[in-house]
Amino acid sequence: MPPFTVRRLRPGDEAALAQVAADETDFTEEDPSPPLSAEEARAYLADPHVWHWHADDEYGQPVGFLMAYVHRRRHRSGSGQTACDVMFEEIGVRESWRRAGVGRALVAALHRQMQAEGLRDVWVAADNEGAQAFYAACGYEVDELQGVILSREV
Template identity: 70%
Template sequence: MPPFNVRRLGPGDEHVLAQIAQDETDFTGEEPSPPLSPEAAHDYLSDPAVWHWHAETDGQPIGFLMAYVHRQRHGEARHVMFEEIGVRESWRRRGVGRALLAALHRQMRAESIGEVWVLSDNPEAQAFYEDGGYAVDELQGVLLSRQVDDREA
């Protein structure tokens, strides 16, 4: 396998998000997601609370990690919600995921943020996180969501 590098995405990398959305199944096993509009992708990549890393080789994406910085009303002022990681099937078990986690942890140290958490309902992903030093804090079995539209008063 050729070498790869990891970098944090920013404005100007909107095309990378579109490519990841198009190839979603290879990265995460999920159906492809509709990509953000160019304007929404620019806003996403310009938001300092969004941390999105990209692993690539020869200009092609082979992995990504997305996290958010959250402010809190108590305890530590900020923590990180590690939202999602994906590595192309052909690149798994070659250190890409570990390199992406290392980039996240370096950024946290640089910004003096001590806590990160991630949700996992996949045994393989949970084993990966635990291998990276994460521990199960609590088991939660319910995720609730709601769509809010303009017609509501």
């Protein structure tokens, strides 16, 4: 498998977001997502609470992505910890690049950023056995205190 590099997206990388949206099925096996407008993509990438990484192949084409949010809590979770944590929202790897270390490299980039920011707590929702196995292999554990995630459209 050719090499890949992992980089955090910044303003100016709006086209990379659009490409992943267009190729959504190859990354996540879900239907393609409508891309953000140029203005929305710039705002997304400029938001310091949005962390978005791409793994790019040797030609600069995305082969994987990871997106997480940093959010504030109303209290600290332990002594010396910040009042922020990270919600690991989404990860996707092109089907032809799976089992080549791309997902683990993206998760490692998230963890390095957390360490650099002094953040210790990260959450991820795993909606299938494959995802649960991947996260467990990356050191995540089921948190028995957390309930099932419910949603509602308003």
